[in-house]
Amino acid sequence: GESVGLHLPTLSVQEGDNSIINCAYSNSASDYFIWYKQESGKGPQFIIDIRSNMDKRQGQRVTVLLNKTVKHLSLQIAATQPGDSAVYFCAENGRGTSYGKLTFGQGTILTVHP
Amino acid sequence: DAGVIQSPRHEVTEMGQEVTLRCKPISGHDYLFWYRQTMMRGLELLIYFNNNVPIDDSGMPEDRFSAKMPNASFSTLKIQPSEPRDSAVYFCASSAPSRGRTDTQYFGPGTRLTVL
Numbered sequence: 001g002e003s004v005g006l007h008l009p010t011l012s013v014q015e016g017d018n019s020i021i022n023c024a025y026s027n028s029a030s031d032y033f034i035w036y037k038q039e040s041g042k043g044p045q046f047i048i049d050i051r052s053n054m055d056k057r058q059g060q061r062v063t064v065l066l067n068k069t070v071k072h073l074s075l076q077i078a079a080t081q082p083g084d085s086a087v088y089f090c091a092e093n094g095r096g097t098s099y100g101k102l103t104f105g106q107g108t109i110l111t112v113h114p
Numbered sequence: 115d116a117g118v119i120q121s122p123r124h125e126v127t128e129m130g131q132e133v134t135l136r137c138k139p140i141s142g143h144d145y146l147f148w149y150r151q152t153m154m155r156g157l158e159l160l161i162y163f164n165n166n167v168p169i170d171d172s173g174m175p176e177d178r179f180s181a182k183m184p185n186a187s188f189s190t191l192k193i194q195p196s197e198p199r200d201s202a203v204y205f206c207a208s209s210a211p212s213r214g215r216t217d218t219q220y221f222g223p224g225t226r227l228t229v230l
Contacts, residue, residue, distance in 0.1 A: 032216060032217050034217075034218055036221075042223060042224070043118075043205050043207075043221035043222055043223050043224050044157075044205070044221045045221070046218055046220065049216060049218060089157070091219075093217040100145045100162070100164060100169075100209060100211045100217060101147075101159070101162060101170065102217060102219055104156075104157050106156055107156065107157075
């Protein structure tokens with residue numbers, strides 16, 4: 001059969017709106033989670049992290065929420081700006097598997113319209 | 115501090131040629147990772163090292179791919195012979211989880227490889 005590329009989830013927002021990007025993780029033993037931002041032509045860049053003993057962590061304009069019950073992670077971006085347009089990846093450290101290794105999600109494309 | 119450094123940034127070669135990608139991790143980091151990113155498969159872990167020793171190379175596609183880390187400040191990923199399907203962006207990342215820091219990996223800018 002014909003191969004197809006990844007169909008990444010997409011989110012389009014207007015400048016100034018708040019954005020919420022979601023991620024479902026797989027390993028209930030994971031105790032550390034990270035959000036990365038990847039702009040076109042660049043490597044993934046660390047945004048914010050959270051440990052499993054926390055439910056929420058805030059940074060500058062970004063908030064990460066962790067729901068361990070349903071293994072769900074979200075990234076909230078306040079007052080989204082055109083410069084926030086990028087692909088966003090969640091990652092988990094998957095404790096119980098290889099130490100030091102991260103498992104990355106497929107990514108979500110965020111497009112911010114001026 | 116300098117981040118992860120990769121070279122070259124762009125590489126165009128012909129099928130059958132040998133390609134060598136280079137990486138300098140962040141000083142003090144004891145884990146080094148090589149990833150490949152394509153539109154078809156996303157971000158794939160190829161191999162990673164701890165204290166210069168390969169820990170998991172299960173992501174290396176085939177014997178044409180090899181990676182070395184002769185010292186704590188340098189690693190190479192070699193493809194010989196290269197094929198058009200190897201065209202991708204190759205990222206190197208480093209981290210320092212065993213030194214009381216987090217598992218956060220810091221990525222280099224990547225090498226965009228095109229095999230004609």
